[in-house]
Amino acid sequence: MGKSIFQMISRLTLVAFLGLAIVGPGAGAQTESAGKFNLPFAARWGGISLGAGDYTFRVEDFSIVRVWQGQKELGMVLLQSYDRVNGRNENASLICIRHDGTCSVRALTTPELGTFYFAVPKDARMLVAQQPELLQSVAIQVAGK
DSSP states (O other): OOOHHHHHHHHHHHHHHHHHHHTTTTSOOEEEEEEEESSSSOEEEETTEEOEEEEEEETTTTTTEEEEETTEEEEEESSSSOOOOTTTTOEEEEEEEEETTEEEEEEEEEETTEEOOOOOHHHHHHHHSSSSSSEEEEEEEETTT
16 A cells, blocks of 8 residues: 555656646746847857847846747757856847857857856867867847847
8 A cells, every 4th residue: 555655646746747847947937138139140059050040039047048030949058157247248249159161159248247158069169279269249139228
């Protein structure tokens, strides 16, 4: 009898956990910044491949950035680090690193919040370290501005 009750409680706990894992992401997340940008070239942002075009984004809980094209969520990117120095950057922008004909988003800057940094893709880390970097800035429009 005791074993079956334990199994039933374990299963209910698992079902509840899975339900929260499916429904929960983003439900209680605090939006720190949101905006839109037009990317004039193809780029990688974390594990997301972006073609030239219009995108929107949202920074949540100072830990992830969610990216959309139109109504379709393309994915999320984990922040590598965050510099809270407000006012350092006059304009909100994405800072991209060009290397070997590809481009990777390295940072998102906002005058109000500071700079959010992202990891360079694993396959590009060695290339970036061996070659001079060519930085390109893409203007973003922060929501409410």
